Amino acid sequence: MILDTVKKIGEKVKIDGFVHVVRAHGKIAFADIIDRSGVLQVVGGTEIADLRPQYSVEVEGIVNARPEKMINDKIETGKVELSAEKVTVLAKSDEMPFDMGAEELNLELPTLLDYRSLTLRHPKIKAIFKVQAVIIDAFRQALIKKDFIEFQAPSIISSVPEGGAEVFKVDYFGHDVYLSQSPQLYKSLLVGAFERVFSVNQIFRAEPSVTTRHLTEATSLDAEFGFINSWGEVQEMEEYVIRYIFSEVEKKCAGELALYNATLPKLSTKIPVIKLREAQEIVFKRIGRDCRNEKDLAPEDEREICKWALEEKGSDLIFVSHFVTEKKPFYVYPDPADPTYAFSVDLLGRGVEWSSGGQRLNDYKTILEHVREWGLKEKDVELYLQSFRYGVPPLGGFALGAERMTMHILGLKNIREASLFPRDMERVDFRFSR
């Protein structure tokens, strides 16, 4: 590996990698070669000068210490270089349509996506998906430590209990089936078997609009667990998971964060928790916007509450609880003290919603009542009802969007940047209207 050359001055080595940039100065030429461990400067003659960006190569040579004034403190291999003795081209590349050697690609989003297989090779773009992989693995490891068991959520579902507006329909041997918008019902019913479950799964939303915040296919990080005493335990478990993820990202992605001048969201000793109505009161007091009778938070409210949390509580994240029951799905648990509001709890971060969650109903008769009140058909939630009819303990859970977290940790402008192969209304890899 390239990183190992640091300890091999004077030794003969063989490295494999991608040519990043080539600089020819008369008879002497330099190439930066990248592998998964780092980048290395290779020095040679015409065999180096003839290389082109994105070639895959194997280089044999001697590791030398760089002359004092050639040392580059910014990279881990900045004190060494490889004096090439034999260069083997493993794969050639056409001339690149843009300069991959630049620190920033500076491409418009459509170009960034039209050349997705190439733009993903840029170190700064690759960094996004290193961070995302760490987020996802940390989510899993945090929950495994708490005895949660992983399950594979199905993507194909037979009915859409909440109505079919934003759902994709699949032709299934002549039957209409759909792509799952959330593993919510599955993860809840599994609590009756496994107590504590989580999944990392693709979810699908037929959003008929093109925004900076929505993908038609996204990665959802879902957790659900039983034998809770209150909705507060759900919020606490989520806080534990978030802290675990941040600490892993901090530990494993220092270089990637630095590329974006990004710092992890600031956390106070305890992430603040306020009720919807309290949040609206705060917004009204701060900016005079009277949303105090609204049933949900508007984007500008979310931004203002996050500002307040940072200024007053020293936290980039804040939990908002007790949303309006009738605006939530049928499985929501109304607060017995005032059933207008529910034991639901969303996490806001840096001005936007990061997750939603809460306690769910577990009493079978109450669930049946809700199914009717919400105007659903029992048949459309049959497997769910089956589970609760035969006993599921008090439960709750939450879902985090992997792309959304990645986006807001790194400060990306558009959620498409945080998806390897983003799908939206107009594009599946390429635009439909080409």
Added chain:
Amino acid sequence: MILDTVKKIGEKVKIDGFVHVVRAHGKIAFADIIDRSGVLQVVGGTEIADLRPQYSVEVEGIVNARPEKMINDKIETGKVELSAEKVTVLAKSDEMPFDMGAEELNLELPTLLDYRSLTLRHPKIKAIFKVQAVIIDAFRQALIKKDFIEFQAPSIISSVPEGGAEVFKVDYFGHDVYLSQSPQLYKSLLVGAFERVFSVNQIFRAEPSVTTRHLTEATSLDAEFGFINSWGEVQEMEEYVIRYIFSEVEKKCAGELALYNATLPKLSTKIPVIKLREAQEIVFKRIGRDCRNEKDLAPEDEREICKWALEEKGSDLIFVSHFVTEKKPFYVYPDPADPTYAFSVDLLGRGVEWSSGGQRLNDYKTILEHVREWGLKEKDVELYLQSFRYGVPPLGGFALGAERMTMHILGLKNIREASLFPRDMERVDFRFSR
């Protein structure tokens, strides 16, 4: 947790769990309570006798040592019992439609699936998914140790390069898109960016038949990596992953394997590797079936080769390489020594195929030739071609089916048993024709 009671004799404890079985003997009653850590016998009076299977309960009481003749050596908590002082019912259950206390459910498959949310609660069924979770996590951890990076494979794809026979079509804002049968093209093109990638993802096959071996939605464990020197490196990486998975399952699932009287597949020092034509010769010599000119292995050939491998090589697993090039997809790498055969390698285990993999073409011009020879449209593999046009090193990889591995490790009869919510032609949770 229930398991902790073993060390708490004489102490007062509070446990949460599911009632498994209740045995009333006059004024004294026993209930087995299950939580995620184990099972515990609880003793009490009417408050215990009134419990019913599948109730969720909280029990407070004193942990006592069981009388000598009541000790149960089969369970970890067999030397203790809980003398109930306070029993709180957290959720009631209707009377179960079958005896969940039996060691085996002994249900026909349709019943097993019609009551999926309940049958998943049976300890022996739960065990299947504990093993599956360990297999999947071990796959990931094995590859992370080798510097592979996880990626999220898209499920929605815009074209079906290999023809649309067994693919599901999705209505996507008026455009036809499809559900991915494999992340193959994505994982290969990502090698140009990340060198080594893996994914755990749902794949979809519109199999128009109902067999014991096929699901319409399954979990695929995919790996792909670059800078290989030969197809043998792919086989060796897969062998490493398989051994890692087996060792994790052995370590973490002893109890689950015991429930099925299952032993992990036997491995010799090195999993044997033979060529297709050698395999066919072996079948001919052993049972006289002359398949030596066939272009693929029939199920009976696979069974016979596995028998041979176990008898002659002491291995339940065997790699078969050098399949017929024209029967493989366009990206297959023909052996230059005889291009009729390709650098492909399948893993067979206990009589069936566990995985397929091999080296892929990486030279852009050769890929273009294959695309034409295979009768594909360049537009249908545009993103893939884009990547190879700009250089991808020699690469290969493999894909393992999570349900199939689970099935064959535990000796299940039908792959539906190894899927939490199996989908087939006739069923998505429930049968269509009810």
